[in-house]
Amino acid sequence: MRSTSRSPDRPLAGGLRRRLPAPRRLVAVWRASLQLRVVTLTLLASAGVVAVLGVVLVGQVRDGLLAAKTRAALAEASAGLLSARTQLAAADRTDPRALGPLLDRLTRTLANRGGEAGLYEVVLLPGRDTTDVAGGSGRASNDILPASVPPRLRRAVVEGRRQAHTYTRLWYADGRGEPGLVVGAPLTVAGGDYQLYQLFPLRQEAQTLSLVQRTAAFAGAGLVLLLAAVAWIVTRLVVIPVRLAARTAERLAAGGLDQRMLVRGEDDLARLASSFNRMAENLQRQIRQLEELSRVQRRFVSDVSHELRTPLATVRMAADVLHESRASFDPAAARAAELLQAQLDRFEALLVDLLEISRYDAGAASLDAEPVDVRTLAHRAVDVCLPLAERRGSALRLELPPAPCLAEVDPRRVERVLRNLVVNAIDHGEGRDVVVRMACDETAVAVTVRDHGVGLSPDECRRVFDRFWRADPARARSTGGTGLGLAIAREDAHLHGGWLQAWGEPGGGCNFRLTLPRRAGMELVRSPLPLRPPDARRAVTLAPGVRRT
Amino acid sequence: MKGRVLVVDDDPALAEMLGIVLRAEGLEPSFVADGDAALAAFRAVKPDVVLLDLMLPGTDGIDVCRQIRAESGVPIVMLTARTDTVDVVLGLESGADDYVVKPFKPKELVARVRARLRRADEPTPEELTIGDVTIDVAGHVVSRAGTPIALTPLEFDLLVALARRPRHVFTRETLLEQVWGYRHAADTRLVNVHVQRLRAKIETDPEHPRIVVTVRGVGYKAGVPAADAQHQPLA
Numbered sequence: 123m124r125s126t127s128r129s130p131d132r133p134l135a136g137g138l139r140r141r142l143p144a145p146r147r148l149v150a151v152w153r154a155s156l157q158l159r160v161v162t163l164t165l166l167a168s169a170g171v172v173a174v175l176g177v178v179l180v181g182q183v184r185d186g187l188l189a190a191k192t193r194a195a196l197a198e199a200s201a202g203l204l205s206a207r208t209q210l211a212a213a214d215r216t217d218p219r220a221l222g223p224l225l226d227r228l229t230r231t232l233a234n235r236g237g238e239a240g241l242y243e244v245v246l247l248p249g250r251d252t253t254d255v256a257g258g259s260g261r262a263s264n265d266i267l268p269a270s271v272p273p274r275l276r277r278a279v280v281e282g283r284r285q286a287h288t289y290t291r292l293w294y295a296d297g298r299g300e301p302g303l304v305v306g307a308p309l310t311v312a313g314g315d316y317q318l319y320q321l322f323p324l325r326q327e328a329q330t331l332s333l334v335q336r337t338a339a340f341a342g343a344g345l346v347l348l349l350a351a352v353a354w355i356v357t358r359l360v361v362i363p364v365r366l367a368a369r370t371a372e373r374l375a376a377g378g379l380d381q382r383m384l385v386r387g388e389d390d391l392a393r394l395a396s397s398f399n400r401m402a403e404n405l406q407r408q409i410r411q412l413e414e415l416s417r418v419q420r421r422f423v424s425d426v427s428h429e430l431r432t433p434l435a436t437v438r439m440a441a442d443v444l445h446e447s448r449a450s451f452d453p454a455a456a457r458a459a460e461l462l463q464a465q466l467d468r469f470e471a472l473l474v475d476l477l478e479i480s481r482y483d484a485g486a487a488s489l490d491a492e493p494v495d496v497r498t499l500a501h502r503a504v505d506v507c508l509p510l511a512e513r514r515g516s517a518l519r520l521e522l523p524p525a526p527c528l529a530e531v532d533p534r535r536v537e538r539v540l541r542n543l544v545v546n547a548i549d550h551g552e553g554r555d556v557v558v559r560m561a562c563d564e565t566a567v568a569v570t571v572r573d574h575g576v577g578l579s580p581d582e583c584r585r586v587f588d589r590f591w592r593a594d595p596a597r598a599r600s601t602g603g604t605g606l607g608l609a610i611a612r613e614d615a616h617l618h619g620g621w622l623q624a625w626g627e628p629g630g631g632c633n634f635r636l637t638l639p640r641r642a643g644m645e646l647v648r649s650p651l652p653l654r655p656p657d658a659r660r661a662v663t664l665a666p667g668v669r670r671t
Numbered sequence: 672m673k674g675r676v677l678v679v680d681d682d683p684a685l686a687e688m689l690g691i692v693l694r695a696e697g698l699e700p701s702f703v704a705d706g707d708a709a710l711a712a713f714r715a716v717k718p719d720v721v722l723l724d725l726m727l728p729g730t731d732g733i734d735v736c737r738q739i740r741a742e743s744g745v746p747i748v749m750l751t752a753r754t755d756t757v758d759v760v761l762g763l764e765s766g767a768d769d770y771v772v773k774p775f776k777p778k779e780l781v782a783r784v785r786a787r788l789r790r791a792d793e794p795t796p797e798e799l800t801i802g803d804v805t806i807d808v809a810g811h812v813v814s815r816a817g818t819p820i821a822l823t824p825l826e827f828d829l830l831v832a833l834a835r836r837p838r839h840v841f842t843r844e845t846l847l848e849q850v851w852g853y854r855h856a857a858d859t860r861l862v863n864v865h866v867q868r869l870r871a872k873i874e875t876d877p878e879h880p881r882i883v884v885t886v887r888g889v890g891y892k893a894g895v896p897a898a899d900a901q902h903q904p905l906a
Contacts, residue, residue, distance in 0.1 A: 427752050431772075432682050433682075434773065434774040435773040436682070436685045438777075439689070439691075439774075439775075442692075442776055443691065443777065492863075493888040494888060498842075534858065
C-alpha cells in the first residue's frame with residue numbers, strides 16, 4: 123500500500139518514470155499500483171492451480187481411455203492368435219510352396235476380422251534364426267509398414283516367447299503416422315519361428331483425448347480470466363476508497379485543512395474514513411489554535427512596538443533638543459544631557475533588536491527576496507563599520523570575487539547580518555585585521571568574517587548565537603552591543619534557508635561563515651568557502667553540533 | 672520659502688515636541704489629532720508637507736493618506752512605529768512619499784521634510800522623452816500623445832531623474848539619494864513601491880513595462896524613446 127508519507131516523491135517518481143528504461147519503468151509501475159499487483163498475483167496463482175488440475179484431469183482421462191482400449195485389444199489379439207493357430211493347423215504343412223500364400227491369406231484374414239476393439243493391422247515377421255520359407259522379410263496387411271513394430275517389443279516377444287504389448291507410433295506406406303497399440307506373440311509355422319503382431323490404431327482415443335485437452339484448456343483459461351476479473355473488481359472496491367483517502371491526506375498535508383473523507387456505510391473503509399476525519403478535525407483545531415496564538419502574539423508585539431515607540435520618539439526629540447543646547451547648561455546638567463543622549467541610543471538599539479527577535483519568535487518575519495549582487499551588500503556593511511574599525515585600530519580587508527554574485531536575498535536582512543558579523547569581529551578582534559571573504563558557486567554564496575582576536579573554544583562556538591550570551595562576562599562591553607545581534611543574524615540566515623556558523627580557536631581568532639542559497643527556497647548542500655579558515659593554527663575538529671545551524 | 676506642515680498625530684506630547692522641533696527649523700506646523708478631522712484640516716491649512724501618523728483614532732492613517740492623495744499630490748511623510756514590510760509597503764502604496772520610523776532623531780525628520788519641500792524649487796525649462804511619454808519639466812506635465820498623465824510630485828521627480836540620463840542604469844540607492852534626498856543608504860522598498868505606482872500610471876501594460884525598465888540585480892533605467900523602439904525589432 124502506498125503510505126501517505128511516500129506521497130511527496132510521487133511527482134518525482136512520475137517524472138523519472140518517463141525517462142526510465144522499460145524494465146525499470148515496469149518495476150516502478152509495479153511498485154506504484156496495488157491493484158496491478160493483486161490482479162497479477164491472482165492471475166499467476168490461479169493459472170498455476172488450473173494448470174495442475176488440467177494436467178491431472180487429462181492424465182486421468184487418458185489412462186482411463188487407454189486401459190479400456192488395451193483390455194479390448196488384448197482380448198482381440200488373443201482371439202486373432204488363436205484363429206491364426208487354428209488356420210495354420212488346418213493347412214497343409216508339407217508343401218513349402220503353399221506356405222507363402224497361406225501366410226498372405228492369414229495376414230489378410232486377421233486384418234479383416236476386426237472386433238470390439240475395431241479394425242487392426244497385422245504384421246507377420248520371421249524369427250531371428252528362421253529363414254523365411256516363403257521368402258521376403260515379413261508380411262504386412264494393407265499399407266502398414268513393418269517398421270512400426272518397435273525393436274524393443276520384438277526382442278521381448280522373441281526372448282520371452284509370450285504375448286507382449288506396447289504403445290508406439292504406427293507408420294503407413296504413404297508416410298502417415300498415428301498413435302497405436304502393438305500386441306505381439308510368437309507363432310510357429312511349419313517348424314519356423316514367426317511373430318505375429320497386431321497393431322491397433324488409437325485414432326479414436328487420440329481424438330477424444332485432444333478434445334478433452336482442448337476443453338480443459340479453454341475452461342482453465344476462462345476460469346483464470348474470470349478469477350482475474352473478480353480480483354480486479356474486488357481490489358477496485360478496496361483500492362478506490364484507499365486512493366481517495368490518500369488523495370485527501372495529500373491535500374490535507376498540502377495545507378487544505380478542511381479536507382474530509384466521505385463516510386459511507388459501517389465497514390472497515392467507513393471506519394478508516396471516520397477516524398481520518400477525526401484526525402483531520404483535531405489537526406485543524408490545533409493548527410487554528412496555534413495560528414490564533416501566533417496572531418495574538420504578533421498583534422501584541424506590534425502594539426507594544428507602537429506604544430513604546432511613540433513616547434520614546436518624544437523623549438528622543440526632547441533629549442536631542444537638550445543635547446543641542448547643552449553649551450548653555452551648567453557642567454553637571456550638560457553631562458546629564460550627554461548621558462541621556464548616549465543611553466537613548468542604546469535603549470533604542472535594544473528595543474529594535476528585541477522587537478526583531480520577538481517578531482521571529484512569533485513567526486511574523488517575512489522574507490523580501492530580490493536578486494541582489496551580494497558584493498554590494500558586503501561593501502555597504504563594511505563601509506558602515508569603517509569608523510568603528512578605525513577607532514579600534516583594526517584594518518578591514520575585503521576579498522570579493524571579480525564577477526557579480528547575484529542571489530535572491532532580502533538585502534536589508536543580509537546587510538544587517540554582515541554588519542553584525544563585522545561589528546562583532548571588530549569588537550573581539552583586539553585591534554588586529556578583520557578579513558571579509560566572499561565566494562559563490564552555482565547554488566550558494568558564502569561570506570566569511572575572520573578576526574584574529576581572543577577566539578572561541580568549540581564549546582563557546584556552540585553558544586555564541588545564544589541570546590545575551592557573552593564569551594567573557596568579566597570583559598567590559600566596549601561597543602555596547604545589545605547581545606542580540608548574532609541571535610538575530612542567525613534567524614535572518616535561517617529565514618533565507620541559509621546557514622550561519624562559527625569556528626574559533628582559543629587565541630587564534632574566529633571565523634563566522636554565512637552561506638545563502640542563490641535562489642530562494644533552494645536547499646543548501648555545501649558552502650563555497652570552508653568554515654575552518656586556511657590560516658588556522660591547529661587542526662581542530664569541530665563538534666558535529668556546530669555545523670548544524 | 673514655503674513651510675506649512677500639517678502634523679496628523681494623536682499623541683499630544685509627540686505633537687507638541689514635533690511643533691517645537693519644526694518651529695525651531697523655521698517651519699509653520701499646524702496640528703490635528705483625529706483621523707476623521709484630518710481631511711478638513713488639510714483643506715483648511717493647505718500644507719506644503721503632511722506628517723502623518725499611521726495609527727490614529729477614527730479614520731486610520733492609511734485611509735487619511737488615500738483621501739489626501741485623491742485630491743492632491745502634496746508630499747506625505749508617514750510616521751510609523753512599525754517596520755514590518757507589510758505595514759511600510761501598505762503605507763507607501765496608499766500614497767505616502769516617504770516614511771520615518773519612530774523613534775527618530777529630530778535632524779532626520781527635518782531632513783526628510785526639507786527634502787520633500789526642496790524639490791519644487793528649481794524648475795528648469797526642459798523637455799524630455801522616455802518611451803512614448805514626453806515630460807515638460809518646467810510645466811510639470813507628463814503626457815502621452817497629447818493626453819496628460821497625473822503624477823504626484825515625487826513620481827514626477829522619479830521619472831525625470833530616469834529620463835535625464837537615458838540608458839544609464841540607476842541603482843535603488845542612487846535613486847534614493849537623487850529623488851528622496853537620502854545621503855545614507857536607506858530602505859530600498861521605497862523605490863520598489865514608487866516604481867510600481869509610477870508604472871501603474873504611465874505604462875500601457877504595467878506587467879511588461881517599457882518606460883521604467885527593471886535591470887535585474889542592479890536597479891532601473893529609462894525605456895528607449897518611441898522612435899528608437901520602432902527600429903528595435905529590425906535590429
